[in-house]
Amino acid sequence: MRLLILPLVLALSACSLTPALVKPVLPVPATFPAADSPATRGDAADLGWRTMFGDRRLQRLIELALANNRDLRLAALNVEAVQAEYGVQRAARLPGIDATGSATRQRTAANTRAIPAMPAATQDQYSVNVGLNAFEIDLFGRVRSLSDAAFARYLASDHGRRAAQISLVGAVADAYFAERLAQEQQQLAQHTLADWRQSLDLARRLKEANQNSGLDVAQAEGQVASAEADLEARTRALAQARNALRLLVGTELLTNLPAPLSLEEQPVVTQLPAGLPSDLLFRRPDILQAEQNLVAANSDIGAARAAFFPRVSLTTSLGFASPAMSGLFDGPHRVWAFAPQITLPLFRGGRLRSELRLAEVRKSSAIAGYERAIQAAFREVADGLAGRSTFGRQIEAQTRAVSSAERRVRLSSLRYRAGVEGRLELLDSQRQLYAIQQALLDLRRGEFSNAVALYKALGGGLMEKDLAPDPIPLGSEREELSGTANDGSRS
Template identity: 50%
Template structure:
């Protein structure tokens, strides 16, 4: 018992070779180019209000394969942490065995202690043994095991942050894929309606040509317009199928048949105005930055383990039990046996391995510092881009909608002028094409505005943090 207490005392008073690590200052400005107020980010259901989209996001959080892989990686890293933690604890094994052997008399002494069945040339005997053995337990005098434990803990925490980052990316990817699918669906609807209008215009032109009220050029223009509309319809059908496939992949499962009815792009209840706060908020919000910080701390702990490898390594192996030639007397007091073997190992020559490991650990720590700073710079850039988009898309969409109204009015006037014979068919054709393009551009701008809002939400770190507890 005294020896065990001495071991525990030596372990707890061990020194540490791990260098102190101060996180570098964020290599970004103290403010964003576009400044907004501060407020808490909404939970993703509060961010994306479309019930159909909410259902798809909830399904993706259970089915997406990237998220499943990230979760399994986090579990695997935690298992590695548990394995590493056992290195700081002594291992005990209960053992029992029976040995039967024959010894020649020249080894054991002829005629001395012969067991039944022995002879003048040797003897046979059996031995029973039972003991509790303490496996080789390292006395962590220089903190090598503690440094390895610290590195394993930080890598598990990094894997948890990686899972959060993937979860946030999945939410954003599903939202963007959904809006792209909505864009394709609405552009397809617009293409069909346009084809119907232009096909009707073609039929009217044919009747006017038969009555001698339209020229052959007018008929050719109307036919070309209808053919272009059919080509555009085929393109929109292809884009709709591809967008649905992309949405299915983002969700990670077939789309349910009982989804709520979809809302139009222009009616999507999405928060397109988000407050960014200060750049320092990213250090607490973004899981990728937190992941880089944990990787940095793990690399720093690796330096401590590499340094400690230069110093002597002490270990202890012991056993206590019973040994007897007869089973019925095995557990008697006279049959007790014990042993302990303290050992110390001092590195003398390793061919530069220890120095190489230390240099490698230092280089990896320097690389981790650069990765941490890069994560901060990337986050700052993404937020700055998102704020710039947030401040401009609203004005762009307002003007785009006004442009649609203007082109529709121009098309109506051109149609009346053409019917009255005051203008040529080409002017009406140009007005119709302009209106069609303006409507398509409005849908595209709205999709881009929604995607920019989702990107800013993701850049700010979202509201998807989970506690890393076990």
């Protein structure tokens, strides 16, 4: 009969005081502004980063960053630490069985006043035991709630690592485009400075031939000085962009990288499908992280509620005890102990109620964080869609403006050489062309930055290669405890 006590007690520990988790309604509209038509619906998260970014040099930099970036490495180590914490908490749900062995030898003092007198004696005691030590029987689900909370925090940390990878891939791409922009702007500044120096040389020769005044020379000298200052600024921006890229990659930039492509030649997918806001709930790791934090906070409420009820612990042992080692394991020396204990909190000074209130407030905070994550994701996608629909037309218009400015410079140069108009008109046309060309480069980089931001906002960047849509059923994360890859990719 005694053998049935422990299984019966363990079976009674299925009770749980954790409240049912009700997720809040999506605090965003059902569709994105400027959403795709049904015929073009898709999921950008299924697009591998090698497809998204076709530049082989950029692909190699992303590979190096995924292998060497310290922030991503810290995120992975944090996942391992939280997983270990979950293992510790989960172990509390199972009885800990210990084996102990002891040997005692003691001498008792003589008692000469006793009748008859008791001489001094030496006693030996040997024992071997196997048993449980203060195992808590989880009648009200306190230990289970703590275990569930630890598991949810493990999942949240893993989603945080995935979010860190998405951010890293996007940051490397954005820093690479910033470096490409800085280099092309430096090259444009160098080319413009060379042209303006030739123009200054022409002004000086015309001055020596008494065909213009010193004002033209002064204007040309000021223009060259301005270009020289701008070139230094572009050189500084290029060095800083490369430093930022080196930090993200996590290692020194290799010299054998593939040749870079210009901004105009970059094979970046800029027309990404957005899908529906509800797709973000299982595509965005930061939203999944906020959701698991909400699950953990809800489980903490169950543990805080269970603390109001009696706590039952069990200590048992089975073994042998004998005054002689030779007969330790004989039948008559068998011993056992069964010591259940129940603890009922009577007065804690309001501590238990405060802990319950704290758990409830943290759950409310987790709900607000979950809703905020959804709203932020919706805003990021909406911003990306706004850029997607306007950057192309803006770049086309800016390209026409560059062509017009180039024609103006050619005509002004011809008119100046023919003496039809003064140098002021030529200088103005040259400055305008330079500014418009720099703005066009900024726009090209802005289009790629917008594409990167939209790709990140839609949950892209976890996979190296394209993946056919394969929605993960809700509630299947617990079975994936041991199957999460370091790079977040699936094949």
